[in-house]
Amino acid sequence: MLHMDIQQMLKERRLRATPARVATLDVLLSAGRALTHHEVEESLAAAGNRLDRVTLYRTLDFLVEEDLAHRLSGEDRTWRFSAQDKRSGHAHPHFCCSGCGATLCLGDLNPAMVVGLPEGYSFQQAELTIRGLCPACNHA
Amino acid sequence: MLHMDIQQMLKERRLRATPARVATLDVLLSAGRALTHHEVEESLAAAGNRLDRVTLYRTLDFLVEEDLAHRLSGEDRTWRFSAQDKRSGHAHPHFCCSGCGATLCLGDLNPAMVVGLPEGYSFQQAELTIRGLCPACNHA
DNA sequence: TATCCATATGCAACATTGTTGCACAAAATT
């Protein structure tokens, strides 16, 4: 996406359109999948937008808080961030490749799934992660 | 559970019934929920069975490999271990409390849920995590 | 356009969680 458009995205929400945010959002929007902090860092560096580690952590946190990105937990204890899916906020089905860790978002979940909590428990959110092999790892 | 019985569990599978394993398994079996490494460590120490951090990591890995325990990833980037549910290996619905992080296993998943992967992707396992509040946190 | 202030950034230090290598101890096997 054009940086102009990304700046616009931020300004529409009355948020500061700093270079760090624009570049980070650009990386997330361009990726076809959820990226780790490290992957974002490398991607930024490759594009000549080197950011401090801490700044990137804070920028990613910021984007998540402002609902411009989505933080999801994988099987490898590292957060992954995605700006792709602005799907309904309460049900996030993901696919996670056992081969390479690639993570991406699938379609909506059927809320009917989320029933049968024990007495006294309250529901907030459901997350379904399907593990398997992505096309690349299927062939390897 | 009695230590005798736990030793039996291990020996039936031709595994060495070391004190570290028996004590760790005991802690996991007695807990009504999945425990973090740290929680297991504390629980062991409280029972006078202090274990080295590394030994505990390795013991937990061992139990998972031998299918005596189950490792699950939470929202806080730390593994949790449970010896409770020897439910079907391919679908693990969990409940995770947003208040205190307590994690426990719910009933079986309907495998029909796991359909609709994009072309080229292969299925291995599904994990559904429901977030919400446990009874204690609901009242607090 | 120049000034100013809230806030974003970078740096250093730290915290947490998990891993690796190696020497020693304990179990199992003979």
Added chain:
DNA sequence: AATTTTGTGCAACAATGTTGCATATGGATA
């Protein structure tokens, strides 16, 4: 009992994420 195999503890390291603080900067205001 001796030997082999495996488990344990210690030290050091690695990866991921956090906190405090000084400085730089975006964007509102004059």
